[in-house]
Amino acid sequence: MMSRPRIIVIGGGFAGLWAVRGLRRAAADVLLIDRSNHHVFQPLLYQVATAGLAAPSIAAPLRHMLRHQRNLTVLLGNVTEIDTAAHRVIAEGIPHPYDYLLIAAGVTHTYFGHDEWRRDASGLKTLDDALGMRARILMAFERAEAALDPAEQAAWLTFVIVGGGPTGVELAGTLAEIARHTLRGEFRHMSPASARILLVEAGPRVLPAFVESLSRYAGRALQRLGVTVHTGRAITQVRADGVSMGGERIAARTVLWAAGVQASPLGRHLGVDIDRNGRVRVRADLSIEGHPEVFVAGDLAHVSTGSGTVPGLASAAKQMGAHVARSLRARLGGGTTPPFRYRDLGQLATIGRRAAAVQLGAVRLTGVIAWWFWLTAHIFFLIGFRNRLVVLIDWASGYWTYRRNARIIVNPPPGSGADRPLAGKSGPDML
Amino acid sequence: MMSRPRIIVIGGGFAGLWAVRGLRRAAADVLLIDRSNHHVFQPLLYQVATAGLAAPSIAAPLRHMLRHQRNLTVLLGNVTEIDTAAHRVIAEGIPHPYDYLLIAAGVTHTYFGHDEWRRDASGLKTLDDALGMRARILMAFERAEAALDPAEQAAWLTFVIVGGGPTGVELAGTLAEIARHTLRGEFRHMSPASARILLVEAGPRVLPAFVESLSRYAGRALQRLGVTVHTGRAITQVRADGVSMGGERIAARTVLWAAGVQASPLGRHLGVDIDRNGRVRVRADLSIEGHPEVFVAGDLAHVSTGSGTVPGLASAAKQMGAHVARSLRARLGGGTTPPFRYRDLGQLATIGRRAAAVQLGAVRLTGVIAWWFWLTAHIFFLIGFRNRLVVLIDWASGYWTYRRNARIIVNPPPGSGADRPLAGKSGPDML
Numbered sequence: 001m002m003s004r005p006r007i008i009v010i011g012g013g014f015a016g017l018w019a020v021r022g023l024r025r026a027a028a029d030v031l032l033i034d035r036s037n038h039h040v041f042q043p044l045l046y047q048v049a050t051a052g053l054a055a056p057s058i059a060a061p062l063r064h065m066l067r068h069q070r071n072l073t074v075l076l077g078n079v080t081e082i083d084t085a086a087h088r089v090i091a092e093g094i095p096h097p098y099d100y101l102l103i104a105a106g107v108t109h110t111y112f113g114h115d116e117w118r119r120d121a122s123g124l125k126t127l128d129d130a131l132g133m134r135a136r137i138l139m140a141f142e143r144a145e146a147a148l149d150p151a152e153q154a155a156w157l158t159f160v161i162v163g164g165g166p167t168g169v170e171l172a173g174t175l176a177e178i179a180r181h182t183l184r185g186e187f188r189h190m191s192p193a194s195a196r197i198l199l200v201e202a203g204p205r206v207l208p209a210f211v212e213s214l215s216r217y218a219g220r221a222l223q224r225l226g227v228t229v230h231t232g233r234a235i236t237q238v239r240a241d242g243v244s245m246g247g248e249r250i251a252a253r254t255v256l257w258a259a260g261v262q263a264s265p266l267g268r269h270l271g272v273d274i275d276r277n278g279r280v281r282v283r284a285d286l287s288i289e290g291h292p293e294v295f296v297a298g299d300l301a302h303v304s305t306g307s308g309t310v311p312g313l314a315s316a317a318k319q320m321g322a323h324v325a326r327s328l329r330a331r332l333g334g335g336t337t338p339p340f341r342y343r344d345l346g347q348l349a350t351i352g353r354r355a356a357a358v359q360l361g362a363v364r365l366t367g368v369i370a371w372w373f374w375l376t377a378h379i380f381f382l383i384g385f386r387n388r389l390v391v392l393i394d395w396a397s398g399y400w401t402y403r404r405n406a407r408i409i410v411n412p413p414p415g416s417g418a419d420r421p422l423a424g425k426s427g428p429d430m431l
Numbered sequence: 432m433m434s435r436p437r438i439i440v441i442g443g444g445f446a447g448l449w450a451v452r453g454l455r456r457a458a459a460d461v462l463l464i465d466r467s468n469h470h471v472f473q474p475l476l477y478q479v480a481t482a483g484l485a486a487p488s489i490a491a492p493l494r495h496m497l498r499h500q501r502n503l504t505v506l507l508g509n510v511t512e513i514d515t516a517a518h519r520v521i522a523e524g525i526p527h528p529y530d531y532l533l534i535a536a537g538v539t540h541t542y543f544g545h546d547e548w549r550r551d552a553s554g555l556k557t558l559d560d561a562l563g564m565r566a567r568i569l570m571a572f573e574r575a576e577a578a579l580d581p582a583e584q585a586a587w588l589t590f591v592i593v594g595g596g597p598t599g600v601e602l603a604g605t606l607a608e609i610a611r612h613t614l615r616g617e618f619r620h621m622s623p624a625s626a627r628i629l630l631v632e633a634g635p636r637v638l639p640a641f642v643e644s645l646s647r648y649a650g651r652a653l654q655r656l657g658v659t660v661h662t663g664r665a666i667t668q669v670r671a672d673g674v675s676m677g678g679e680r681i682a683a684r685t686v687l688w689a690a691g692v693q694a695s696p697l698g699r700h701l702g703v704d705i706d707r708n709g710r711v712r713v714r715a716d717l718s719i720e721g722h723p724e725v726f727v728a729g730d731l732a733h734v735s736t737g738s739g740t741v742p743g744l745a746s747a748a749k750q751m752g753a754h755v756a757r758s759l760r761a762r763l764g765g766g767t768t769p770p771f772r773y774r775d776l777g778q779l780a781t782i783g784r785r786a787a788a789v790q791l792g793a794v795r796l797t798g799v800i801a802w803w804f805w806l807t808a809h810i811f812f813l814i815g816f817r818n819r820l821v822v823l824i825d826w827a828s829g830y831w832t833y834r835r836n837a838r839i840i841v842n843p844p845p846g847s848g849a850d851r852p853l854a855g856k857s858g859p860d861m862l
Contacts, residue, residue, distance in 0.1 A: 037569060038839045054485035056837035063617040064838065073619045076573040092577070127841050138468060142507040146523070186494040188504045386828045386836055390821050397817045405817055406487035407495065408469045410558050 004029050005099040005332060008089055010079050010266065012039050012062045014317035015104035015298030015324075020072060022325025027332060028100075030072045033091050037061055037076050040127055041382055043314055044391075046167055048130035049256075050174040051138065051404040055127045057391050060383050079105070082269040084291050100331075102324050103266055103280075104298040107312065110262030110277075117238035121255040124167060133256060135409045137175065140254045141195075145187045151251065157195040158252035160243050162235050163259030164201025164208065166349035169218055171256055172199040173352035176225040181402040197227045198252070200245065202234040202259070207349060207357060209311060214357040217366045221351040235259075261312065263300050270294065275302045284339035286324055292337075295324045305342055314381075315345040348374045353399065435460050436530040436763060439520055441510050441697065443470050443493045445748035446535035446729030446755075451503060453756020458763060459531075461503045464522050468492055468507050471558055472813055474745055475822075477598055479561035480687075481605040482569065482835040486558045488821050491814045510536070513700040515722050531762075533755050534697055534711075535729040538743065541693030541708075548669035552686040555598060564687060566840045568606065571685045572626075576618045582682065588626040589683035591674050593666050594690030595632025595639065597780035600649055602687055603630040604783035607656040612833040628658045629683070631676065633665040633690070638780055638788060640742060645788040648797045652782040666690075692743065694731050701725065706733045715770035717755055723768075726755045736773055745812075746776040779805045784830065 005028045009016045012034035023030050038059040047053040063074045081090035088097045109123035122133040137159070144156035157179075161172045179195035186192070199206065199222060205215040206222070206229060219229050230245065237244035242251040263278030272288045273281040279302035282288055286295045286303070297320035303310040310316045320340060327337035346360035348370075356370035365373055375395070382388050394405050436459045440447045443465035454461050469490040478484040494505045512521035519528045540554035553564040568590070575587035588610075592603045610626035617623070630637065630653060636646040637653070637660060650660050661676065668675035673682040694709030703719045704712040710733035713719055717726045717734070728751035734741040741747045751771060758768035777791035779801075787801035796804055806826070813819050825836050 036840065037573060054487040054837075055841055056485040056839055059839045061838040063614075064834070067617040074617075075577065076570075077577065094577075127839065131841060139507075142468065146506065146508065146525075183494075186498040186505075386824065386834075389824055393817065393820055393824075403495070403817075406485075407492040408487055408490045408558065409467065410486055410562060 006031070006097060007100045007102070007328060008033065008096060008098040009102045009104065010034075010082075010089065011104035011106055011298065011300075012036075012074075013042070013104060013106050013298055014314045015106075015301075015321035016102065017062075017065075018318045018321030019102050019104065019297065019325045020066060020069070020321075022322050023328060024069045024071070026071065026325070026329050028071060028328070030069075031075060031096060031098075032062065032066070032072060033075045033077055033079055033089070033096075034062060035076070035078050036126070037063070038127070039065065039383065041387075042125075043378060044382070045124055045127070045130050046170045046174065048127065048406065049122075049124055049133035049137070050171065050178060051134050051407045052174070052398055053391060053394055054406045055131060057387050057394070058382070059127060060387070065383065079266060082266060084270060084288075084294055087293075098293075100293050100295070100328055102295045102297060102321075103264075103270075103300060104296070104317070104321060105264035105266045105300055107261040107263050107277075107279075107299040109257055110260040111238075111257070112260055114238070117255075117257075120240045121162065121238045121257040123257045124171075131410060134406070136254055136256075137178075138407060138409050141183060141187070141192055143253070144190050144192075144195075146189075153190055154196075155241060155251040156253045157190065157192075158198070158242075158250065159195065159254045159256065160198045160200060160235075160250060160252045161256045161258060162200050162243075163257065164199055164203070164206035164229070164231065165258060166207065166347070168199055168201070168256075168258035169206055169222065169349050169351055171258060172197055172222055172227045172229075173225055173350065173355075176222075176227050177352050177402065178404065180226060182404050184402075196252075198230060198250065199227050200230045200233055200235055200243075202232070204232055206231065209347065210349075210357060210359050211364060214359055214364055214366065218349065218351055218357050221355045221366075225352050261299065267296070267300055270296075277302075285327055285337040286320060286340050287327075287337070295327070297321050297324050303340065303342065310342045311347070313347060316342060319343060348377065350374050437462070437528060438531045438533070438759060439464065439527060439529040440533045440535065441465075441513075441520065442535035442537055442695075442729065442731075443467075443505075444473070444535060444537050444729055445745045446537075446732075446752035447533065448493075448496075449749045449752030450533050450535065450728065450756045451497060451500070451752075453753050454759060455500045455502070457502065457756070457760050459502060459759070461500075462506060462527060462529075463493065463497070463503060464506045464508055464510055464520070464527075465493060466507070466509050467557070468494070469558070470496065470814065472818075473556075474809060475813070476555055476558070476561050477601045477605065479558065479837065480553075480555055480564035480568070481602065481609060482565050482838045483605070483829055484822060484825055485837045486562060488818050488825070489813070490558060491818070496814065510697060513697060515701060515725055518724070529724075531724050531726070531759055533726045533728060533752075534695075534701075534731060535727070535748070535752060536695035536697045536731055538692040538694050538708075538710075538730040540688055541691040542669075542688070543691055545669070548686075548688075551671045552593065552669045552688040554688045555602075562841060565837070567685055567687075568609075569838060569840050572614060572618070572623055574684070575621050575623075575626075577620075584621055585627075586672060586682040587684045588621065588623075589629070589673075589681065590626065590685045590687065591629045591631060591666075591681060591683045592687045592689060593631050593674075594688065595630055595634070595637035595660070595662065596689060597638065597778070599630055599632070599687075599689035600637055600653065600780050600782055602689060603628055603653055603658045603660075604656055604781065604786070607653075607658050608783050608833065609835065611657060613835050615833075627683075629661060629681065630658050631661045631664055631666055631674075633663070635663050637662065640778060641780070641788060641790050642795060645790055645795055645797065649780065649782055649788050652786045652797075656783050692730065698727070698731055701727075716758055716768040717751060717771050718758075718768070726758070728752050728755050734771065734773065741773045742778070744778060747773060750774060779808065781805050 147153035183192035578584035614623035
């Protein structure tokens with residue numbers, strides 16, 4: 001027992017989870033370390049943020065999912081140091097030795113050097129982020145209702161979404177539907193339908209990772225929903241009361257950040273080459289230069305293919321995690337590690353109800369068919385039978401009624417509207 | 432329009448909500464003010480706290496529930512002042528005049544003059560409380576797993592529940608099931624089943640508001656589940672590392688507070704007689720002395736009946752709210768307000784799976800029949816079709832598998848285990 005090799009996996013996202021599962025029959029002791037007690041189905045985080053789903057519907061406790069894997073220990077904790085020379089990882093002040101290491105710590109959002117924007121621009125990478133974003137969005141409508149000054153009310157009804165990737169597009173489309181449909185008839189001093197939803201993308205088109213025809217489709221679909229799409233415009237300032245795009249100032253109380261990712265700082269501990277987003281440049285087998293026993297997978301890995309780099313998608317992370325597990329099993333058996341080959345399984349984005357963009361190799365789908373495809377794929381890949389059923393119920397009820405079933409403000413974070421005084425100087429008569 | 436009477440209702444709990452609904456056809460403008468954007472089905476809060484249900488399953492957005500009531504405005508805000516002489520309420524710095532006022536602001540928990548215990552003893556009155564308690568409970572098992580020192584581990588595996596009313600009994604029974612069943616096989620360095628669950632009640636028996644035979648039944652049922660019940664013992668100190676009961680010190684990292692309620696401080700603004708829990712002594716029609724236009728209902732009201740006072744139950748709060756609405760409609764029509772008559776609809780408490788205590792007039796039920804009764808009643812009274820369905824699914828899945836479907840730690844509050852360092856001085860080898 002004491003001589004079994006020790007494998008540490010940092011991160012219980014798609015890459016880490018698929019690696020751990022692939023090691024279930026390996027003759028090794030595996031330690032999975034994660035900062036949170038649950039795996040999150042990230043593709044649906046925006047639905048928690050927009051009050052369509054409850055947080056537990058897209059999360060599963062890691063311990064529970066992996067309880068039958070007898071060679072595995074799960075540890076909740078923060079990794080603060082990786083010492084590749086001494087072959088150990090420090091988590092919560094405690095050193096953990098390893099023979100093999102997989103770092104799958106993912107990415108967080110970056111504000112392009114403007115960390116002071118964080119307070120006023122919610123990101124969306126964790127469930128806490130999603131609940132914070134939900135509180136901001138719901139509070140903005142409450143504050144618009146309570147606002148005395150028309151300009152103030154308009155600022156509470158202006159939502160700026162920064163970043164035109166799938167998350168930005170999905171947030172913008174959903175917000176437009178919430179404003180036009182979900183909240184209809186619920187307010188007395190303003191019309192939620194008058195809300196302005198702005199999607200700002202610095203590049204020339206939304207969904208930049210998709211083919212151009214799908215970008216054009218998504219842009220049109222967003223405009224039909226009432227979203228104003230700005231492409232080729234960069235946000236140059238974010239403050240509590242609005243954003244600047246070059247010289248133009250937009251009064252907006254709610255800024256949702258779906259731009260720029262920055263790799264986990266753990267990548268910098270490795271002493272190897274990183275790209276400008278902090279992602280670790282790995283070798284063909286996903287190990288790092290000089291340390292064949294250390295692997296990096298998922299969004300944290302910069303993997304070159306013939307034509308570019310492997311994208312930061314759930315399907316890519318799963319493939320990398322599974323590949324590392326296969327390589328480790330081969331190594332433990334005395335074999336060698338094959339190179340990683342990325343299989344492009346396509347990408348999807350929804351744009352509100354009954355509209356989506358799907359790109360699968362040469363196949364492109366739009367409209368209702370794409371939307372059904374998106375829905376089926378997400379239900380299929382969602383982990384846990386109960387979650388699938390509850391998500392289906394929420395979606396079915398939402399589809400017929402436009403209701404959003406998680407419209408509760410809990411634990412609003414500092415910086416969300418909820419911690420600022422509700423009203424201004426003078427007094428309205430609410431009746 | 433301008434001359435329609437103005438009615439303000441403070442609080443969207445059972446009393447406030449039933450009053451507002453009862454006023455839907457009243458020739459008056461109604462303003463409902465609540466600190467949160469949702470009504471909470473309080474009888475199931477303990478299920479959110481013990482990770483059995485997602486928060487949105489037991490909450491409904493007030494605006495949405497009441498959107499068709501055209502004479503109603505909903506305002507999210509904190510009431511800081513009630514001026515009964517000037518007939519106005521101050522919320523978020525803004526004065527709101529009224530002709531009639533209903534205060535249904537409820538109660539919070541009290542630490543019997545030891546507010547310093549709040550940090551280490553979670554209460555359970557709001558969804559934020561429930562999510563905080565959930566984080567504490569789940570973190571305690573995580574910390575026990577990571578603990579190096581056996582005494583430290585034992586302290587993380589010791590749970591003290593203070594207060595033997597329905598909430599305390601329900602928390603203790605559920606925690607025992609979580610430790611013995613839900614978490615089985617998920618940890619490597621300790622057995623969750625070794626957790627000690629202590630229920631401490633200062634009075635002579637648990638469920639003191641029930642008849643004695645049901646108290647005895649509940650005590651036996653708890654002991655069968657592995658809960659240690661201490662009656663006639665008062666907690667004399669709470670600290671981060673344990674509690675004292677008189678001279679006895681118990682090392683326990685998790686203290687759940689289900690004792691003592693303290694009425695909302697708003698009751699003190701009225702200049703009328705309050706009882707020692709801060710509840711407002713009302714007249715027979717639920718109005719207050721000297722102000723026939725001001726009513727108090729729900730847990731905040733001290734209502735004398737022939738034999739005692741009306742208990743702080745959801746059914747009593749609904750009756751009071753509905754009564755105030757009827758009285759106001761009568762007054763608006765030039766009539767007089769009848770006295771409130773409390774109709775005892777009984778009380779219920781569950782003690783884990785397939786065991787409950789039900790008291791309905793002369794009828795007492797225990798065991799499986801009582802549990803089915805409890806389950807049916809709660810599903811029936813839960814608001815919203817979608818919530819009923821999702822709660823049923825969660826309960827059915829939990830019943831067959833012992834799983835708890837909301838086992839995620841989100842936004843742990845300061846003072847919960849989640850914000851303290853995970854491990855001690857020396858280093859374990861987790862593998």
